Amino acid sequence: MNKSYYPFVGLMAGVALFFTACVEDLNPVLPADGNIAYVNFVNAAEAILYGQNDTLQRYNNLYINDSINNPPFDNYNDRAWYPFEFPESTIDIRQCPRHFTGVSAITVGGNADVYWLPLEGGDYRFIYTSKNKTYLYTAEESLKKSTYQMLYLVESPETDSSYTVVNVPIERKERVEERVIVQLVNLSPDAGVVEVYRVDANGNEMATATINTLTFGQYASTEFSTEGTKNSYNSILLRFRTPGGNDLQSIAVPANNGAVYTLLLRGFINQTKRSVQKDNETMTTVTVLPNLRCSLRRVFY
Amino acid sequence: MNTLNDKYLNNMKQINQTQFLQKILSFLFRRSLEGYLCFLLIIITFSACTDADRFYQKLDRQPEILNNYNSVYIVGDTLTIQGRLNPENNLEIRIGGVKAEILSVTVIDISENSPYTIESAKVLITEEMGIGEDRPVSVTSAGIIISTQSIEIVGNGDIGILPHQLQLQKVVNIPSGSTPIYCRSGNGHVYLMNNKTYAVSRVTPDGNIEQVFSLSACKDADGTPFDVTQVNAMGVDPKEQYLYMSLYTKAPWATYWSYYRFCRWNMQNNSFEVLNKTPYHIYRSQRTPEAAQPFEGRVAEAKIYKITAIYPDSEGNIYCSLMGHFLTKLNTDGNYSYLFNFTQNQSAKPTTEDAFVPLINNPETGEYYSTVWIHQFFPGNKINYGINYMDLKTQKAYTRVNNGSSLRVTDMTTLIQTGEYTQNYLDMYAGDVPYVTASLKNFNGAFVSSHTADPLPVDGKLVGLYFMEQATVESALLKNFYKAYELPALCEINLGNHTVRRYAPRKLVMNGYNMTKVVDQFLNIDEDGMLYLTANTQQVIVKTTTYNNENE
Numbered sequence: 082m083n084k085s086y087y088p089f090v091g092l093m094a095g096v097a098l099f100f101t102a103c104v105e106d107l108n109p110v111l112p113a114d115g116n117i118a119y120v121n122f123v124n125a126a127e128a129i130l131y132g133q134n135d136t137l138q139r140y141n142n143l144y145i146n147d148s149i150n151n152p153p154f155d156n157y158n159d160r161a162w163y164p165f166e167f168p169e170s171t172i173d174i175r176q177c178p179r180h181f182t183g184v185s186a187i188t189v190g191g192n193a194d195v196y197w198l199p200l201e202g203g204d205y206r207f208i209y210t211s212k213n214k215t216y217l218y219t220a221e222e223s224l225k226k227s228t229y230q231m232l233y234l235v236e237s238p239e240t241d242s243s244y245t246v247v248n249v250p251i252e253r254k255e256r257v258e259e260r261v262i263v264q265l266v267n268l269s270p271d272a273g274v275v276e277v278y279r280v281d282a283n284g285n286e287m288a289t290a291t292i293n294t295l296t297f298g299q300y301a302s303t304e305f306s307t308e309g310t311k312n313s314y315n316s317i318l319l320r321f322r323t324p325g326g327n328d329l330q331s332i333a334v335p336a337n338n339g340a341v342y343t344l345l346l347r348g349f350i351n352q353t354k355r356s357v358q359k360d361n362e363t364m365t366t367v368t369v370l371p372n373l374r375c376s377l378r379r380v381f382y
Numbered sequence: 383m384n385t386l387n388d389k390y391l392n393n394m395k396q397i398n399q400t401q402f403l404q405k406i407l408s409f410l411f412r413r414s415l416e417g418y419l420c421f422l423l424i425i426i427t428f429s430a431c432t433d434a435d436r437f438y439q440k441l442d443r444q445p446e447i448l449n450n451y452n453s454v455y456i457v458g459d460t461l462t463i464q465g466r467l468n469p470e471n472n473l474e475i476r477i478g479g480v481k482a483e484i485l486s487v488t489v490i491d492i493s494e495n496s497p498y499t500i501e502s503a504k505v506l507i508t509e510e511m512g513i514g515e516d517r518p519v520s521v522t523s524a525g526i527i528i529s530t531q532s533i534e535i536v537g538n539g540d541i542g543i544l545p546h547q548l549q550l551q552k553v554v555n556i557p558s559g560s561t562p563i564y565c566r567s568g569n570g571h572v573y574l575m576n577n578k579t580y581a582v583s584r585v586t587p588d589g590n591i592e593q594v595f596s597l598s599a600c601k602d603a604d605g606t607p608f609d610v611t612q613v614n615a616m617g618v619d620p621k622e623q624y625l626y627m628s629l630y631t632k633a634p635w636a637t638y639w640s641y642y643r644f645c646r647w648n649m650q651n652n653s654f655e656v657l658n659k660t661p662y663h664i665y666r667s668q669r670t671p672e673a674a675q676p677f678e679g680r681v682a683e684a685k686i687y688k689i690t691a692i693y694p695d696s697e698g699n700i701y702c703s704l705m706g707h708f709l710t711k712l713n714t715d716g717n718y719s720y721l722f723n724f725t726q727n728q729s730a731k732p733t734t735e736d737a738f739v740p741l742i743n744n745p746e747t748g749e750y751y752s753t754v755w756i757h758q759f760f761p762g763n764k765i766n767y768g769i770n771y772m773d774l775k776t777q778k779a780y781t782r783v784n785n786g787s788s789l790r791v792t793d794m795t796t797l798i799q800t801g802e803y804t805q806n807y808l809d810m811y812a813g814d815v816p817y818v819t820a821s822l823k824n825f826n827g828a829f830v831s832s833h834t835a836d837p838l839p840v841d842g843k844l845v846g847l848y849f850m851e852q853a854t855v856e857s858a859l860l861k862n863f864y865k866a867y868e869l870p871a872l873c874e875i876n877l878g879n880h881t882v883r884r885y886a887p888r889k890l891v892m893n894g895y896n897m898t899k900v901v902d903q904f905l906n907i908d909e910d911g912m913l914y915l916t917a918n919t920q921q922v923i924v925k926t927t928t929y930n931n932e933n934e
Binding site: 280282283284313314316318320328329330331332333351352368370371372373374 | 725728729730752754755757758763764765766793795796797798799800801
């Protein structure tokens with residue numbers, strides 16, 4: 082090739098590259114190639130709130146996989162909080178993450194709204210401890226791609242000292258107009274089997290209402306029509322009861338069109354003695370007062 | 383003063399384009415075909431640069447707004463919008479769909495040491511923009527419309543629901559040792575109970591006091607008079623026919639039974655009626671679960687012990703607080719039942735009579751059962767909070783949550799919590815402006831504060847006295863600042879449509895009376911909407927009357 086062509090060819094190649102760069106599509110790259118599961122951790126245990134200040138009462142922590150700080154779950158030069166801290170015991174929903182941003186100074190939405198921690202799909206160990214690292218419970222969970230799940234740490238009814246994590250998956254669907262989806266969860270260790278029914282503005286049971294029978298750790302989703310809710314404080318009025326028996330708790334779920342809620346029945350129905358780890362070697366006994374209650378969490382929309 | 387556009391152009395000028403092009407062209411045109419192609423490509427390339435230039439110009443013409451203005455404005459306020467407004471390009475600001483009058487546009491530095499500038503436009507808020515929440519704000523410049531954060535416009539906060547300004551005026555001094563009892567007659571009458579003799583007097587709006595009841599009237603159904611050791615509660619029905627009372631008679635010496643009686647005195651025909659008489663054994667072993675039952679049923683048959691508050695409604699139903707642990711209802715058919723079982727204050731320790739009556743013996747421990755057990759054993763819809771005041775007409779119960787951070791509303795028909803409203807309050811030391819007539823969200827009078835008296839429920843709304851702290855602040859600077867806002871203000875809170883309105887024009891003239899935190903309370907209202915309340919730490923009953931402005 083004649084050397085005088087070289088500058089020309091070089092220039093042409095450069096221009097071609099320039100235009101190639103301009104027309105090339107940019108593909109968004111997701112972390113872990115999109116193999117992401119979304120988790121919301123809730124410390125719904127009751128007995129540890131009765132501990133003394135130096136035991137499990139305050140600021141329970143959550144480690145992921147290893148209770149020693151290792152990358153990526155380290156402090157990143159103090160720019161992130163790890164281990165995850167559950168908020169103090171006065172807050173009804175002790176969840177983490179509890180912020181969109183991870184910065185505790187910025188809180189968006191209510192305490193009961195659900196925030197998600199994205200984690201790469203796979204097998205995990207979730208280690209719950211006190212602030213001074215008394216080991217409380219370790220849960221092993223397998224997280225699958227594109228799933229959403231809420232993990233509730235609660236007292237297990239099996240023994241007076243055991244805990245369990247109730248894994249409540251929730252499917253992210255398209256918004257359903259003129260409907261409210263309520264996911265009902267029974268987290269009460271001693272309430273037994275419960276039913277849920279809907280009442281009208283006069284407190285009368287509605288014939289069309291769906292009743293779900295739930296034992297401890299069970300959950301079910303139900304769609305409720307928002308029709309006619311103007312007469313009932315713009316709410317869907319729900320009651321928990323023993324099967325065909327006494328009412329246990331009631332709640333008004335806002336009839337926000339298309340919203341998805343999780344409704345928890347939680348706490349103890351009876352006064353209960355529970356053993357709590359005072360430290361990693363010794364146990365202490367606490368008396369849990371009856372505190373059966375409902376908590377409502379807005380999940381989507 | 384440089385703008386962003388100027389800086390961009392200056393940078394471009396630093397490239398010596400002429401020299402560069404001369405070299406390129408002299409090379410290219412040595413060969414015709416290749417040169418032609420290269421020239422074409424360069425033209426295209428520089429054409430792209432021109433497009434970029436035009437795009438930057440378009441961006442520069444597009445207004446940008448700093449989201450740094452307030453969320454609430456009163457009619458007559460000035461709203462300042464800052465950003466890249468390009469006022470030379472037919473700037474137009476619209477609020478609530480109405481073109482706003484631009485008072486001024488100035489150019490200001492972004493910050494002290496910044497070379498960049500922005501424009502700052504001031505516009506006047508007018509009533510035509512619409513009173514209420516979510517009034518849209520848009521900025522148009524060079525034909526490009528930007529919608530920005532909406533605002534709430536509050537109207538003239540000095541106008542009230544009632545036509546005339548109000549003042550406080552004394553009705554009577556409260557005799558020493560007397561306490562107002564519950565009465566919502568709607569005619570301004572107030573009833574006072576003497577805490578020693580338990581005599582009850584009616585106080586009319588003009589200050590007349592008339593005794594309407596004395597304990598000498600107490601007789602059982604067979605006509606036998608009985609002694610009263612203590613009156614636990616009294617309440618007058620809205621028609622002022624009956625005075626209801628809970629009476630305790632201690633077991634006389636050498637007897638085994640004390641008695642709790644639930645009675646009513648007919649003030650129209652002066653007749654006394656014992657609705658319920660419940661015996662209470664002096665020995666612990668006899669205070670059994672069986673003896674405490676039946677809890678519910680016909681009023682004469684149910685076991686009704688210590689009632690600490692009585693709330694009769696206009697339809698003849700009577701609501702009773704059992705020492706704050708339960709709320710019961712005696713309906714017009716004579717049936718007595720438990721509505722609420724308030725589980726928020728429980729103890730695992732043996733119950734004492736200060737906490738609850740009846741005490742019930744646990745034969746296994748030889749102690750009294752705890753209130754935990756009581757709440758499990760007794761009926762009623764369990765809710766894990768208490769109730770602070772009620773609107774019996776609309777069947778709403780109100781609860782101050784967490785010492786006043788929010789107000790919880792519970793429907794007394796379905797027994798379900800139907801709402802919770804977070805209060806907003808102003809920070810005096812930050813110079814916050816009071817919004818007296820505003821949306822509930824922006825009303826900053828601390829409507830559930832535990833430091834002010836509970837409001838009076840009136841037809842589903844709440845009427846209360848707010849901004850007392852700003853009206854009585856001692857700091858001369860703050861006093862002078864808040865003087866312009868006509869405080870304190872009587873306000874009507876409507877939780878139904880989430881609004882708050884000033885009850886009467888301008889401030890409430892206190893005339894030296896002081897509504898003491900927590901202690902003083904609203905008592906009643908009359909046909910003209912005048913309010914009756916205690917003042918000066920329950921030393922005096924005052925009422926609102928029309929205030930003559932000429933007095934000022």
